[in-house]
């Protein structure tokens with residue numbers, strides 16, 4: 001009786017969280033982060049348990065076959081949802097339908113040759129294997145594709161390992177003790193469904209937490225980057241500079257303002273699309289010529305900032321000259337091949353500075369150099385103390 005009530009509550013949990021996942025997925029326009037597939041997994045498992053409640057004692061029949069197939073398909077749906085969460089676009093219906101068809105056929109075969117015990121043991125064994133794979137996959141993901149979610153992946157792995165062990169124990173009990181092991185009133189079955197109920201309550205909020213983390217990370221990244229070139233924007237630049245100067249060993253920095261020459265006429269001659277390609281090209285060259293760790297930002301329009309960290313005046317001027325020459329001698333890829341597009345830049349270099357508070361002053365110094373460079377013919381580097 002107690003186990004039946006637990007099973008009933010588990011169904012309610014699974015189906016309620018199924019609706020919640022669906023609602024969340026409708027709010028996530030475009031990238032649904034696997035929420036709709038998690039909803040499907042919950043629905044399949046919820047339905048399996050409803051069938052178990054309606055079907056009564058374990059036996060052979062259509063309801064039991066469908067129940068077993070759904071029970072196995074649900075964790076596979078969770079795996080497919082997780083793949084989508086980690087940006088691995090994957091088909092859902094085809095593999096699930098193939099699994100459902102294949103497993104139903106296997107069930108009929110096992111039942112007719114080895115009997116009911118073997119069919120139930122097969123389900124417990126298949127689930128144990130699947131959960132073992134999921135446990136290992138969660139641990140592996142925490143070390144590779146989801147390093148930022150290492151703690152969360154560890155929690156998932158531990159929780160899934162628990163149900164893996166319980167399924168393995170169930171298989172052994174069925175093989176050694178027969179169908180009595182499936183008696184809902186046995187202490188093992190009670191423990192099994194209490195643990196399932198615990199998982200059904202704990203895992204969905206964990207999944208929602210992962211989605212929330214991804215969304216806030218994306219928002220933070222969007223707030224710090226320029227959408228066209230994916231370089232830092234002014235806010236990202238200030239944050240990066242703060243982080244640099246917080247370090248005890250931080251050395252002085254130099255600020256370079258890089259401004260594309262006659263950009264308006266590039267737009268007027270080739271159109272705004274090519275103008276955008278020119279901006280992306282300059283961004284790429286800046287990334288390639290700057291040192292790793294230097295801060296590169298698009299201030300807006302055709303104006304960029306490079307902050308060269310832990311360097312001296314000669315190093316900053318060398319970087320500016322290297323950048324100017326690289327842009328002058330390169331062609332804009334993807335632009336009209338019949339009329340190769342090139343551009344040049346003028347660069348103003350500030351004096352050294354050692355705090356984020358000095359950013360505005362350094363910007364003015366570099367701007368003054370830039371103004372001198374534009375006035376004396378463009379395509380040149382001018383420093384603050386020239």
Ligand SMILES: Nc1nc2c(ncn2[C@@H]2O[C@H](COP(=O)(O)OP(=O)(O)OP(=O)(O)O)[C@@H](O)[C@H]2O)c(=O)[nH]1
Nearest residue numbers: 259260261262263264265267272275276301302374
């Ligand atoms: N294609 C494109 N053009 C932009 C973007 N943002 C600003 N612009 C254009 O950039 C041009 C900037 O022109 P100006 O400020 O006159 O500068 P310039 O023509 O480069 O002249 P100098 O700097 O003196 O060499 C304007 O025509 C803007 O419309 C953008 O995101 N994409």
